[in-house]
Amino acid sequence: MSTSSTSEFSEAYIALGANLGDREATLMKAISALQEHPGIEVLRGSHLYETDPVGYLDQPCFVNMAVALRTTLAPEELLSVMLDVEQRLGRERKIRFGPRTVDLDLLWVAGREMDTALLTLPHPRMMERAFVLIPLSDIVPEGEPSGLYENIRRALGTIDGKEGVRFWKTYNWHSASALSES
Ligand code: X6L
Ligand code: MG
Ligand code: MG
Secondary structure, three states: OOHHHHOOOEEEEEEEEEOOOOHHHHHHHHHHHHHHOOOEEEEEEOOEEEEOOOOOOOOOOEEEEEEEEEEOOOHHHHHHHHHHHHHHOOOOOOOOOOOOOOEEEEEEEOOOOEEOOOOEEOOOOHHHOHHHHHHHHHHOOOOOOOOHHHHHHHHHHHOOOHHHEEEEEOOOOOOHHHHHHO
16 A cells, blocks of 8 residues: 555645745744644744845845645645735735745645646746755755655756855744644
């Protein structure tokens, strides 16, 4: 029997970014909002990085980070929770690739590959973006069975733009329920 397809939890990784308002406070609120959802447990958080904008250059620097979570939700349900969190924190969609209060991107869900109109997994551009890979490499364990860690390391060896990602602040997520289980 396959454990990944029958487990009540899936492990997943999300990238977060913000470049308007109090960027750090907004990211912390987004993580708290995810954690407060009954079907989501935030397991680990990366450090915070200040990053030069990519794609649309005439906008403020971002703060980017990544979180690991486990969830009972299907990927589409998790995505819908993420979009709801973006809305509640005041995300407005104006300029494509432009400034945003907060952005939550679903990168990877254990054992899941999919390509629908709503969602592609793994995220098709995650291995091209230093502002995603550098935070992600903080929280993906070396022994991750799919080889995700090695894929991140390989991508980080070849991509451009790593100098545009600067360590900004340490961050340690302490999950209340993960602690109570241990
Ligand atoms: C050519 C054309 C090369 C477009 C790159 C890259 C477009 C990334 C969009 C691209 C291109 C994106 C963030 C950001 C954005 C972020 C930082 C995107 C979506 N989001 N820059 N730019 N952090 N530093 O979270 O990822 S827009
Ligand atoms: Mg994004
Ligand atoms: Mg997005």
